[in-house]
Amino acid sequence: xxxxxxxxxxxxxxxxxxxIETITDPVQVTKLSQDYHTFxxxxxxxxxxxxxxxxVRPVNEAQVIQVAAACxxxxxxxxxxxAGTGNYGQCVPLHGGVILDMTRIQEILxxxxxxxxxxxxxxxxxxxxxxxxxxxxMRMAPSTYRTATIGGFIAGGSGGIGSINYGLLGDRGxxxxxxxxxxxxxxRVIELRGDDVQKVNHAWGVNGIITELEIPLAxxxxxxxxxxxxxxxxxxxxxxxxxxxxxGMIKKLICIxxxxxxxxxxxxxxxxxxxxxxxxxxxxxxxxxxxxxxxAEFGGKITYQKLAQDAGKGFHLAEFTWNHTTLHARNxxxxxxxxxxxxxxDKSLSLVEELxxxxxxxxxxxxxFLRVGGIAVPAGLQVIRFTTExxxxxxxxxxxxxxxxxxxxxxxILEDGGRKTVDVAQVxxxxxxxxxxxxxxxxxxxxxxxx
Amino acid sequence: xxxxxxxxxxxxxxxxxxxIETITDPVQVTKLSQDYHTFxxxxxxxxxxxxxxxxVRPVNEAQVIQVAAACxxxxxxxxxxxAGTGNYGQCVPLHGGVILDMTRIQEILxxxxxxxxxxxxxxxxxxxxxxxxxxxxMRMAPSTYRTATIGGFIAGGSGGIGSINYGLLGDRGxxxxxxxxxxxxxxRVIELRGDDVQKVNHAWGVNGIITELEIPLAxxxxxxxxxxxxxxxxxxxxxxxxxxxxxGMIKKLICIxxxxxxxxxxxxxxxxxxxxxxxxxxxxxxxxxxxxxxxAEFGGKITYQKLAQDAGKGFHLAEFTWNHTTLHARNxxxxxxxxxxxxxxDKSLSLVEELxxxxxxxxxxxxxFLRVGGIAVPAGLQVIRFTTExxxxxxxxxxxxxxxxxxxxxxxILEDGGRKTVDVAQVxxxxxxxxxxxxxxxxxxxxxxxx
Numbered sequence: 046x047x048x049x050x051x052x053x054x055x056x057x058x059x060x061x062x063x064x065i066e067t068i069t070d071p072v073q074v075t076k077l078s079q080d081y082h083t084f085x086x087x088x089x090x091x092x093x094x095x096x097x098x099x100x101v102r103p104v105n106e107a108q109v110i111q112v113a114a115a116c117x118x119x120x121x122x123x124x125x126x127x128a129g130t131g132n133y134g135q136c137v138p139l140h141g142g143v144i145l146d147m148t149r150i151q152e153i154l155x156x157x158x159x160x161x162x163x164x165x166x167x168x169x170x171x172x173x174x175x176x177x178x179x180x181x182x183m184r185m186a187p188s189t190y191r192t193a194t195i196g197g198f199i200a201g202g203s204g205g206i207g208s209i210n211y212g213l214l215g216d217r218g219x220x221x222x223x224x225x226x227x228x229x230x231x232x233r234v235i236e237l238r239g240d241d242v243q244k245v246n247h248a249w250g251v252n253g254i255i256t257e258l259e260i261p262l263a264x265x266x267x268x269x270x271x272x273x274x275x276x277x278x279x280x281x282x283x284x285x286x287x288x289x290x291x292x293g294m295i296k297k298l299i300c301i302x303x304x305x306x307x308x309x310x311x312x313x314x315x316x317x318x319x320x321x322x323x324x325x326x327x328x329x330x331x332x333x334x335x336x337x338x339x340x341a342e343f344g345g346k347i348t349y350q351k352l353a354q355d356a357g358k359g360f361h362l363a364e365f366t367w368n369h370t371t372l373h374a375r376n377x378x379x380x381x382x383x384x385x386x387x388x389x390x391d392k393s394l395s396l397v398e399e400l401x402x403x404x405x406x407x408x409x410x411x412x413x414f415l416r417v418g419g420i421a422v423p424a425g426l427q428v429i430r431f432t433t434e435x436x437x438x439x440x441x442x443x444x445x446x447x448x449x450x451x452x453x454x455x456x457x458i459l460e461d462g463g464r465k466t467v468d469v470a471q472v473x474x475x476x477x478x479x480x481x482x483x484x485x486x487x488x489x490x491x492x493x494x495x496x
Numbered sequence: 497x498x499x500x501x502x503x504x505x506x507x508x509x510x511x512x513x514x515x516i517e518t519i520t521d522p523v524q525v526t527k528l529s530q531d532y533h534t535f536x537x538x539x540x541x542x543x544x545x546x547x548x549x550x551x552v553r554p555v556n557e558a559q560v561i562q563v564a565a566a567c568x569x570x571x572x573x574x575x576x577x578x579a580g581t582g583n584y585g586q587c588v589p590l591h592g593g594v595i596l597d598m599t600r601i602q603e604i605l606x607x608x609x610x611x612x613x614x615x616x617x618x619x620x621x622x623x624x625x626x627x628x629x630x631x632x633x634m635r636m637a638p639s640t641y642r643t644a645t646i647g648g649f650i651a652g653g654s655g656g657i658g659s660i661n662y663g664l665l666g667d668r669g670x671x672x673x674x675x676x677x678x679x680x681x682x683x684r685v686i687e688l689r690g691d692d693v694q695k696v697n698h699a700w701g702v703n704g705i706i707t708e709l710e711i712p713l714a715x716x717x718x719x720x721x722x723x724x725x726x727x728x729x730x731x732x733x734x735x736x737x738x739x740x741x742x743x744g745m746i747k748k749l750i751c752i753x754x755x756x757x758x759x760x761x762x763x764x765x766x767x768x769x770x771x772x773x774x775x776x777x778x779x780x781x782x783x784x785x786x787x788x789x790x791x792a793e794f795g796g797k798i799t800y801q802k803l804a805q806d807a808g809k810g811f812h813l814a815e816f817t818w819n820h821t822t823l824h825a826r827n828x829x830x831x832x833x834x835x836x837x838x839x840x841x842d843k844s845l846s847l848v849e850e851l852x853x854x855x856x857x858x859x860x861x862x863x864x865f866l867r868v869g870g871i872a873v874p875a876g877l878q879v880i881r882f883t884t885e886x887x888x889x890x891x892x893x894x895x896x897x898x899x900x901x902x903x904x905x906x907x908x909i910l911e912d913g914g915r916k917t918v919d920v921a922q923v924x925x926x927x928x929x930x931x932x933x934x935x936x937x938x939x940x941x942x943x944x945x946x947x
Contacts, residue, residue: 159782180715182632184744212743218786219744240789261744261782264631266775267609290870292663293635293670293712331610331712335669338691392869418843419741421870435837 053239061099061115065108066149068100069464077144078127082134084371086382086431087455092134094202097144104149106226106234106256113232113254116143116483123228124485125250127166127197130189132368134202134457135249139487147196150256156181159262160221165196165255165290172260181262184211188369191361196255199223200247203452206298206327206363208415209289211263215246221261225253227478249459251489254476266329268297270362271336272313273345274321278303278401281322282412282423284343288326288367289330289414289421290392294336295329300366303401303410306428309374316349325362357363367426370411374428384408384441385463386425387417387450394445397423406430408440425449435492460490467491510568512550516559517600519551528577528595533585535822537833537882538906543585547574548595555600555679557685557707564683564705565595565700567934574679575892575936576701578617578648581640583819585908586652586700587921590938598647601707610713611672611939616647616706621888625713632713632877634672635662642812647706648699650674654903654914657749657778659866660740662714666697672712676704678929686929695925700910703926717780718804719748719820721766721813722787724796725772729754729852732876733774733845733863735794739777740865740872741843745787746780751817757879760825761816767800776813818877821862825879835859835892836914837876838868838901847898848874857881876900911941918942 061067066381068074078096082088103109116123122142129136138144151166153175161181163172169190173183185207187193193202199220204213211219223236223245235253237244245253275281285301288294307317317323324345328336330353340347351359365373371383388396401410407430412423425444431437441451452463460467472491475484484493503932512518518524529547532541556559567574573593589595602617604626612632615843616622619732620641624634636658638644644653648867650671655664662670673689674696687703688695696704726732739745752775770775775796779787779805791798802810803876822834839847851860860880863874874897882888892902903914911918923942926935 088871159780204908210743216744217742217789218746218783221782221785261746263746264717266715273553291668292661292867292870293667295669295712295714325673331672332669334672334690338668416743 062101062112065111066102066104068102071096071390074098074100074144077129078138079147080126080129080134080136081132081368082137082457084132084383085335085426085455087434088134088457092137095136095137096141098141100144100146102146102149104393106150109145109150109226109254109256110232110234112143112145113226113228115228116313117228117232120481120483123483123484125200126253127194127200128189128192129197130187130193131197131201132454133201133249133462135459135488136197136485137457138485139341142483143291145254147463148194148227151194154257155472160259161262162257162259163195164257165194167195167404169195169198176262177265180265182265184261184263185214187318188364188367190363195258195260195302195386199218199258200250200255201202201247201287201333204415205248205367207263209296209299210416210456211420212416215243217345218261220258221245221257221453222259224257225478227253228483238302243471247463248471249485250472251459251479251485253478253484266295266297268327269330269333270325270351270356271328271333271347272316272326272339272349273326273347274318275324275343275345276321278322278410279398280343280344281324282397282410284339284345284393285324285412285414285423286394286421287343288336288339289333293340294332294339296327296332298325298327298363298366299414300325300370301410301423302370302414304368305406306374306411309377311348311373311377312360313365313427325366327363335420345450354441367413370426380431382429382431382437383454384425384427384429384444385452385454386427386444387452388423388425390420390422396449399447400444403443404440458490459488512562513552515563515599517553517555519553525549525595528580528597529589531580531585531587532583532819533588533908535583535826535834536906538885538888539585539908543588543908546588546590546591547592548818549592551595551597553600557601560596560601560677560705560707562569562684563594563596564677564679566683568679568683571934572930573937574934576647576651578645578651579619579640579643580648581638581644582648582652583905584700584913586910586939587648587936588908589936593934599645602645607709607713609712612713613708613710613757614646615708616645618646620644620649622648627713628716631716633716634658635712635714636665636709636823639815640816641814646709646711651701651706652698654698655866656818658714660747660750660872661867663867666694670712670818671697671709673710675708676706676929678704680929680931682689682789695921698914699922700936700939701939702910702943703922703929704935706931716904717746717748719778719807720781720784720804721800721802721807722777722779722784722798723767723800723813724775724777724791724798725769726775726794726796727772729773729861730845731794732775732796732848733848733861735790735796736775736863736865736874737770737796737843737845737872739787739790742786742790745783745790747778747783749776749778749814749817751776751821751864752861752863753821756857757821757825757860757862760828762824763811764800764816769799778814818864821877823877827872831882832884833880833888834905835876835878835880835893835895836903836905837878838903839874839876840899841868841871841873845874847900850898851895854894855891908939909941910939
């Protein structure tokens with residue numbers, strides 16, 4: 046066993062997997078070694094030039110086992126990826142080797158009322174569409190649901206649109222089972238069920254190759270998309286909290302953005318008057334009428350509304366929320382970056398208010414409401430005018446000093462992001478399934494620093 | 497206008513409504529003048545002998561208007577009732593007159609995804625069954641759903657099975673529209689939508705005859721019924737709170753009963769070992785596997801489980817919860833009564849623990865978890881060993897002094913129960929629609945004490 050990275054040796058990238066689609070073109074390989082860590086001006090230089098040596102694209106479990114066995118035999122680092130829509134550089138290979146692209150393993154094995162079994166490369170939108178055919182839908186999805194894979198979402202995501210109802214992916218019940226291929230001398234197939242899934246959940250692919258997943262579904266609603274604007278930011282924020290807490294109103298998305306963030310939503314500009322703050326919402330059609338009363342109570346104005354039957358037409362409002370908000374901002378101004386934060390429960394949103402006034406336009410407020418332990422709180426995906434790393438850290442510390450949890454997106458170590466502490470169960474599982482430390486090396490502190 | 501009760505005068509009960517089914521048999525009339533205020537040893541003597549003079553059973557809106565017009569013409573008190581499954585004596589006529597039985601007006605007008613339009617006399621189970629045919633279900637229902645009517649539930653209920661997800665009936669969005677017939681000289685039909693429904697919601701039928709309702713539905717889940725037992729009551733209670741707060745687990749019912757309450761559930765005794773405390777649950781089938789992990793974490797034991805496909809077989813677990821818990825207790829021992837209470841948010845349940853130990857078996861702990869303003873809290877429907885009215889009031893005050901809200905079920909005045917204060921909008925609406933104060937007279941303090 047070793048905790049130091051292994052460099053390629055004694056293998057020919059182009060001929061190692063004769064039966065499996067292999068990409069060696071450097072431009073392609075470089076592209077498939079990337080994710081959205083590029084949102085971070087700190088990670089950009091740190092991860093610059095980090096690429097795999099070869100990309101392999103198996104089409105079934107047998108081929109994945111072949112790849113695993115070869116990597117073990119030659120001690121080649123292996124980095125698993127889906128669509129690469131995550132952040133933290135979590136699927137950027139720090140030590141070259143094989144990039145295992147799972148996107149061709151994309152069969153929906155079955156969908157039953159309340160649960161689906163899928164292969165890891167299935168796109169979230171694809172599963173959602175299939176589930177909807179029988180009246181169900183994904184409980185939650187990131188704003189990248191059209192391209193993101195379910196395997197990547199579980200390995201590196203945390204929640205998203207729908208989290209206002211079902212909390213985060215790590216919450217018990219939001220992932221029913223996982224099948225992983227080990228990186229042992231004789232790769233094995235292991236099925237994890239129940240709480241055991243947490244051994245692999247959000248572990249950035251360091252401890253087993255996820256090939257299949259059993260995902261619980263939500264009973265589907267017809268979702269309307271709505272934009273509401275407000276003249277005052279805190280009124281918009283408190284409207285968001287009130288909607289989050291309105292038990293009689295069914296919602297899936299409550300995104301609140303302070304001006305000038307709405308100015309970055311080019312495609313939505315006609316619905317977003319200058320100097321107004323915007324709520325981007327998904328609400329069940331049945332709740333549209335009560336929504337009007339809530340909007341009136343807060344003095345907001347509904348500027349846009351699309352019914353579920355038109356969901357496929359025009360833009361998708363969800364694609365302006367969560368991490369897409371930052372994407373749109375950076376499309377206008379690449380000097381912008383972002384923060385991730387979760388506010389403690391406080392219906393008065395006093396910390397949001399303090400920070401909004403304290404930082405002004407340097408830290409533009411972007412809130413996504415979600416449930417944490419049964420209570421709706423705002424997560425902040427603040428858009429930041431970046432100046433220096435020191436100032437960015439100062440901003441982060443200012444938040445942390447006030448009890449705001451910051452899953453820092455400017456680091457590339459698993460535990461330094463959202464987890465903060467070493468997950469002993471995940472490290473122990475890695476000891477079993479990846480004894481040579483070949484999987485995504487350099488990302489898990491608990492592995493690198495173990496006795 | 498008058499605020500004093502009106503007594504029958506100048507009318508013949510048997511001939512007033514020749515085209516409408518009329519019941520004058522005193523035994524029948526007495527029976528149809530009752531509700532479940534009989535759970536209260538305080539209300540029993542107070543409301544003893546209070547009956548209507550005649551029961552009328554119209555079959556459509558035109559007949560309701562006839563009844564309304566006649567009552568106005570002759571200044572006859574009118575008390576509207578559904579199945580009479582409520583409490584507080586809310587449909588017991590204090591001043592005789594006409595009992596308007598709505599149970600024959602029971603057409604389901606339409607059911608669409610997310611919403612249904614029904615006549616007031618539709619039984620909750622009947623609507624639920626119809627909604628389920630297209631994949632939807634009622635958001636919440638009392639334990640009396642098999643007999644209770646939707647009109648009665650709205651006029652006098654507050655929540656129930658499902659409230660852990662959708663809060664209470666009074667929460668914005670849980671009732672979309674109401675149609676009422678007025679008691680003016682020329683009775684009118686009025687449709688209330690949006691927030692305006694609160695003018696009539698839970699007003700005990702004092703301000704307009706509800707004839708139709710538009711009810712939002714929930715997307716349906718296959719619900720499993722489960723009994724879990726615990727050796728320690730507070731462990732059971734904390735398990736209940738943990739399940740309530742588990743955002744990744746879908747549930748509809750979390751009922752926790754302290755021993756000896758389970759001993760009153762005669763039909764369930766084989767699943768309820770002596771001296772154990774019981775959780776009666778409805779959980780979506782997909783959440784059964786994670787439930788096992790949660791039960792294990794709290795050291796509980798699953799003693800009974802029924803899948804959704806068998807919902808129609810054997811007993812209905814929900815019929816041992818909410819007010820049915822008290823019913824079963826009183827079936828064994830008629831000296832028992834109950835309390836209604838809502839605990840403030842506190843995940844540690846310290847008040848529950850204090851009261852459990854303070855009162856011992858005198859106030860047997862029965863908790864139903866529900867959402868209040870977005871937060872899951874336990875409501876108490878404690879079973880009480882009644883001794884004297886003074887002691888009962890002492891118990892109530894002991895709770896209230898600790899910040900526990902008590903919708904006192906031992907009073908027969910609307911505001912003295914759950915509301916506590918006069919609802920000005922409801923009184924004003926009554927001024928318009930019932931200018932002669934004929935509807936359920938003697939129940940609304942805000943009307944009796946108005947200037």
